Amino acid sequence: MSDAECPGPPSPRCGAGRCVDGLCEVEIHEGRIDSQIRGDCxxxxxxxxxxxxxxxxxxxxxxxxxxxxxxxxxHERPYVRLIHDEPCSGPGVDLGVCAHGxxxxxxxxDPRLDCPSGLACDGTRCVPAHCVNNRLDADVGEADLDCGGACRPCATGLRCAAGSDCQDRVCRGGVCASSTCADGMKNADETGVDCGKDGCSRCPVGEGCARPTDCASGVCWAGVCQAPTCTDGVENGDEGGIDCGGEGCELPCRE
Incomplete structure (x- = not known):
């Protein structure tokens, strides 16, 4: 008789059946298990x-x-509180302010969240005054009416000189084009480069994410897709089950 022939505990993640001197015993690992989904409360x-x-x-x-x-x-659910009217910095924003998260x-x-002197607020961007004068100022870099260059990016269908002039960062034939899942850019609703939105593939390790389903590994932490591990509470990589089987995991998968 072998260990595999001996029945284990009710949950295979809590131990295993053992054959000791020809008799079956149940080995139970009481307490917190190593395999946990991080941040699920x-x-x-x-x-x-x-x-x-x-x-x-x-x-x-x-x-x-x-x-x-x-x-x-x-209680047993993650909860997010949106911060408002506090200083912040982030992608494309060196010195900004939190506005509803x-x-x-x-x-x-919100007049309290205004721009420094000499700049105008266009939505959520501080831009030169010519960017909000309802005129096309090509001599100072505008690609289309009040957009492109130092102004807000231009919408799809408007004129452009470079990808940086466009909302989706794609300029084709002098016109801003819609994003695709194969344009080599992180744009539209993508969380990473050509990944992480409906219709695109899941993102590899190191790319951006907003939720676990954005990632091939099923693990999103601090806005970045994480590499699979044998303790992340998710079946990923070459695992045969949740944190079991596969080349790197010590625990075998049991039914």
Whole structure:
């Protein structure tokens, strides 16, 4: 008789059956298991009977990578509080302010969140005054009416001189083009380069993400797709189950 022939505990993640001197015994690993989904406000534990249970864990907060949110636990659920009217910095914003959970340069609907002297607020961007005069100022770099160059990016269908003039960063034949999942740019709703949105592939390790389903590994932390591990609580990589099987995991998968 072998270990494989001996019945294990109710949950295979809580132990295994062992053959000792020709008799079957049940080996139970009581307490918190190593395999956990990080930031889900819960923890998995094994009871003395070998049953897997879920317990609330208020300290197991998520990190969404956004400086303009506060991540908390609301009982057994992650909860995000949006920050408003506090300083921040982020992609494309060296010195900005949080506006309802987003780091922006300004907010034209809130006079408290205005631009420095000499600049105008166009939505959420601080731009030169010529960017909001309702004229095409090609001599100072505008590609189309009040957009491109130092102004806000131009919408799809408007004129452009370079990809940087366009909202989706794609300029074809002097016209801003719509994004695709194969244009080599991070644009539109993508969280990474040509990945992480409906219709595109999931993102590889190191690319951006907003939720686990954006990532090929199924693990998103601090806005970045993480590499699979044998303790991340997700079946990924070459695993045969959740954190079991595969080349790097010690635990075999059991039914």
């Amino acid at each position: 819960m923890q998995l534990k094994c009871t003395a009977k070998g049953e897997l249970i879920v317990q609330e864990e208020q300290e197991d907060t998520y990190d969404d990578g956004n400086l303009c949110t506060t991540d908390r636990c609301d 987003v780091c922006v340069e300004c907010l034209d609907t």
